[in-house]
Amino acid sequence: MPERSPRKDAARNRAAVFAAADALFAGCRSPEEVTMADIAAAAGVGKGTLFRAFGDRTGLIGALYEARLEPVRNAITEGPPPLGPATPPLQRVPALLDAVLCFKLDNRHLALALEGTGADSPYRTAHYERWHSLLRDLLEQIPGLAGADFTAHALLAATRADLVAYLAGDKSAPSEELREELREQLAAFTATVLGTRGAVRG
Incomplete structure (x- = not known):
């Protein structure tokens, strides 16, 4: 019987870890409840395997977040309208923020866990x-x-994970x-920008 490839084993373990973490974060009451030991047990791997692969809980959460976000990231960098680079910026901004909101709605506790890794x-x-x-x-x-710098902060505030969790969870907003x-x-916002542009041109 041929030996299994270490690379294939690592890829299989990574997929199992991500699937286990997805399920645990989706089903938890608070992301702080989900530990490395919980994820290792659910994935059927040793806790040492997690620490070797991801460094710590923050590293694992970041890797999982990046993996789940990859389709959105690809759509932004090379995809078709409305997210892709061919779309005019004024139309691309709402599409981008909608994509971020949808991602956080679908991955609420994972997003909360990631935002909780930023120190204070x-x-x-x-x-x-x-x-x-x-x-x-x-x-x-x-x-x-x-x-533009402050405006970007202000617009992103509407998609913060704690706000999304509060509205979608505590307030049960669809x-x-x-x-x-x-x-x-x-x-x-777009109407205001267009109005400002008209005033400047006038």
């Missing part, structure tokens, strides 16, 4: 800086819009209702 602030996590930079760069391409409210707010 979710703004200190690496993923937040990436979202902010991307959104700021898009806003800077919109003529007549000032303060996902589509939250998406529609965000769309309405962004439509008002």
Whole structure:
């Protein structure tokens, strides 16, 4: 019987760990409840395997988040409209924020766990800086819009994981209702930007 490839074993273990973590985070009351020992037991691997592969709980959460976010990231960098780079920035901003909101609605406790890894602030996590930079760069391409850096922070605040968890969980707001409210707010923002542009041109 041929020996199993260590690389294949590692890939299989990684998939099992991610699937176990997905299930545990989806079913927990609070992300703090999910430990490395819980994930290892659910995945059928040793706890040492997790620490060797991911370093610590923060590393595991970050790796899982990145893996689950990959389809959205690919759509942003090379996909078709409305997320892809061919879409004008003013239309791309609402599409981007809707995609972030949908991701956090679908991965609520995972997003909470990730935002909880930023010391005393979710703004200190690496993923937040990436979202902010991307959104700021898009806003800077919109003529007549000032303060792109702060505006990016303000718009991203509507998709914070703790807010999403509060509205979707504590308040039982339907996902589509939250998406529609965000769309309405962004439509008002777009109208303001277009009005400002008109005033500048006039």
